[in-house]
Every structure is written in structure tokens, then in C-alpha cells.
Amino acid sequence: MLRQRIRATTAEASLKERLRRRRRSGEKLIESWVFLAGILTIAVLLGIIVLLLKEGLPAFWYTPPWEFFFGTKWYPVSEPPTFGVTSFFVATLWVTLVATAISVPIGVACAAYLAEVAPVKVRETVKPIIEILAGIPSVVMGFIGLTLLSPLVQSAFDLNTGLSGLTAGIMLSLMSLPIIISVSEDALRAVPDDFREASYALGATKWETIRHVCIPGALSGITAAVMLGVGRAIGETMTVLMVAGGALAVPVSPTDPMMPMTAAIASGIGNAVRGGLQYQALFAIGLILFILTLAVNLIADRVLERQKRKFAR
């Protein structure tokens, strides 16, 4: 009797188990797809790294790193070709410097205004406009720099050409403004209201509170915002390709025409023979660019994480 019941329940259990297994086998398939998708995102990043290393590193067999980094002559088609990328580096440096010098003070001030001072109505008008600015494609920014800004820069600084690092830097500053503003504003908002109230209770004015409480409290977030803006400026391609002037000489002033690293890749890759020396040298520039932006983004991400934890309770 008891044995029978045990047998019956085990039969029932095994039937249930079998049904569950059948249901699960379909799900297993889907679940494996889910994990595959996760793996694929990692694979894309790894693929980029492997490709840049595979195509870029051989450039250093032909040109030793020292000559590559500190050489000033980029003659890819002369015989024998020489590949020195100093002028591209310096150009990227100038353009990024100009962009950062303009966008950081304006962006942080704008964020402080939006987060701490602005009435709701103003905020709700300004934020969509900033979003529009973020949405304008880089090629359109390049076009605007080419048609509207470069004549202005040319006449203002009395230059031979308005296409210069300065012009590109100004356009880039507009393009990194949105990210600087939104990340800084988030950081300022994350500062708890208790801090502000304590400051008011001590008799500080609103500005003194912003200046001495809110901004120091949000400093790591603002730092991350600045880094993300810098990363954007370093990696931006179309605008600098169209506006920076494209000269190969090492630029000594921001008003010189110049060719930042991204523009060098974009303008050279079309003519480079696949697997040839120039092709490899361009991938090597890409590798350096990748490492630069990777470092900037990783640091920014770390700093943001720390900021998030700071006021978490």
C-alpha cells in the first residue's frame, strides 16, 4: 500500500519533471542567446583591440617607436616613405586645449545655473535646446564651421585662412558642451539638500553656498564631466577634418592650419594600400587614439562611480 503510493508519487514527479524539462529546453535555447548577446558586446571591444594591434603594431617594425612618435615628417608616398606623427599629436593637443578652455567654464557655469538657480520654466526651455545641440551631427558642425565661423576667425585674427585649429576648437567646444553640462548638472543635483540648508543656516548667501558647498561637493562629478568632454574632443573626426585646415607642418600656434590624429586617419585611409606601410601607420595612429580615449573614459567612469557612492545612503 505504502509502496504503491510512493511509486505513484514518484511517477507523477517524474512526469512533472519531464514536462518541466521540455519547457526548459526551449528556454535554454533562448537563454543561451541572451548570454551570447552579452558575449558579443565584449567581443566587439576585443575585436577592435585585436584589429588595431594586428594592423597597427607592424608599423613599428618599419618605423621605430621613437621616430614614429617624435618624427615630424609624414611623407607616406615618397620613396622611401617616412612616418612621423608629431604634428598630428600637437594638432590634437591644440584643438583639445582650445575646446576645453572654452567649454569647461561655460559648461560648468551653465550647469550650476540650471541645477541651483534657474526657475523651472527657464530650465525646461534651456535643456531641450542643449539636447538639440547634442543631436546636431558632427558633419553639420563641420559645415557650419566651414561656412560661418571660419570667415569670422580669419578676419578677427587677420589670417591667411580661416581654417585653423582655433576654428575647429571653437566648434568642438560647442560639441562637448552638452555632455559637460548634463554630467555636471547631475553631479550638482546629487549633493544632498541638507548641505545647502546647513550652509544657509550659517548665514551664507545662495552664491556662497554654490561656490563653497555645492561645487566642491560635486567636484568629482564635474571632473568626470570635463574628462568626458575632453574625450569627445580628442575623438571627434568630421569637424576637425573639415575645419582644422589639414596642414602637415607641426602647428606652433592654435591659429595655424593643422591636422589632428582623427583627421589624419580619415583623410589618409582612402588612399592607403590595404596592408601597406601607410595603412599600418594609420592603424597605429588609431591604436594610440584608442588608448588615449580609453584611458580618459575609464578614469571618468571611475570618478563618476566614486561620486555616486559619496552621497549614497
Place this chain on the structure above:
Amino acid sequence: MRTGGASKRHLSQRTAFSMLIAATTIAVLPALAIVIQIVISGADAISLEFLTEAPSQAGKAGGILPAIVGTFYLMLGTIILALPLGVMAGICLTEYARENWFTRAINLAIVNLAGVPSIIYGLFGLGVFVLLFHFGMSLLSASLTLACQALAMTVTTSREAILAVPKQYREGSLAVGATRWQTTRHLVLPQALPGIITGAVLAMSRAAGETAPILVVGAAFLLPGLPQSPFDQFMALPYHLYTVAAHVPGMPKSTMWGVALVLLVVVLSFNVLATIIRVRARQRRYSS
């Protein structure tokens, strides 16, 4: 004495605030100026012919239809490839994988992919899709390249949208015996859908404006007709704008502004669409 100090402090506050307002104005004005200028200057070029004909005389006459169509194909190809993968990876991060090295690796990959310059994606597409896979300079290569670039965005937005679904839903569903996938499929995904679509539309908008990658993997400046298969070359609005603005001498000004206007309208209208979806979904959530 004391009141003097206070008024001085208030004066410095007023000065400071007016500087903040000035900074905000400086940030806002160029955006408005750019959009308004493009609309005004571009409006002259817009005609039925401009929008529905193929270019002639090296782009100086005729229309830009192949570029418009090419850009829509690109947006479509990008999102078809990037959205399912992004949603799957988002599900993987939130519903399946525990907090371990695997999810950390995915999150790290996403953060870094989001920061990789677009020209690097171009090099990646050239090396992998054009040369290694032999897809050639084609619509397919370009879509795959842009999809890789969009992946970081679709994963992030899917993850955030799925995370925003309250935990109680899942617990209730699992408690009545639904499996994890049934819960995900019938409860979590429908709830997260508006957020996922918002991200997808933004990704499409970005794909429409992206220039550097397609410059490398093979957009064409002038093609007589529309691409007939994914393996054909294609024209695209951003690349067309780049070429007419920077490379063709004697290009009529109005044509350049016209191309810029069409591109801007495509990109921004998708941005607006994303905003509308987001706002609608939020309203529905509050009303229910």
C-alpha cells in the same frame, strides 16, 4: 557696517548669477543660431525635385533622393542588427547573470565602446567587415559598422529600462510558477518597452548623422540609382554634405544648405520622436 557687508555680499551674488546666466546664454545661442540659419538658408534649395531626383552634374544639379534613401536604409540596417542584440544583452545583464566577473566585463565593455571615437569604428568595419568578411564597400558593411557603434547605446538604454521595472512584478510572476524567461518575456519586456524604443530611436538618429565610419567603409559620392541589395554601394546624407561642402569646387551654396537642412530634419525629428515616446510613457505610468 554689518548691512554694508551684507549688501556687498549680495552684490557679488548678483554679479555671479549674471555671469552664470551669461554662460547659459552663450551655450544656448549657438545651438539656436545654427538651427535657424540652416532652416533659413536651406529652405531655398528644398523643392520636390531636390527631394525626389537623383543628382546630376557632379551633384550641382538635380536632387538628393539616393542619399535620403541610403540614409534610411542605413538607419534601418543599423537598428535591425543592434536592437535585438542590445535588448538581449540588457536582459542578460539584469535578469540572468548575477553580479560577477561576466556582467562586470560586459558593463566595462559598454562603457568603453561608448567612448571609442567613431573613426576607430570605421577602421574596425574596414578591417573586419569589408576585408576579412569580404562584404566589400557596401550597405551591409556600413550597417554592421554602425550597429557595432550603436550597440553600447542600445544595451545601456535596454538595461536602464529593464532595471526600472519594479522587482515585485518579477517576484509575483515567479511565485505563481512562471519561469524566468516567461517572466521576462510577458512582464518585464512590455513594461520596459517604451524605454527600449526611446533608446532605439535615439540610436537611429545618431546612425543617420554619423559620417566618419561610412567615409571609411564605403559611402559613394555619386550613384545613378538606389542600392538594389545589401552588397551595393550607397549614398548617404552626411557623406553627401561632407563632399559637397568640402570637396566639390563651385558647388552652389543653396545646395549645401539644402543637404544640411534635410540631414538636420531627419536627425532631429528622430530626436523629437524619442522625446515624445518618453514623455507619453511617463504620463501613462503616472496616470495608471
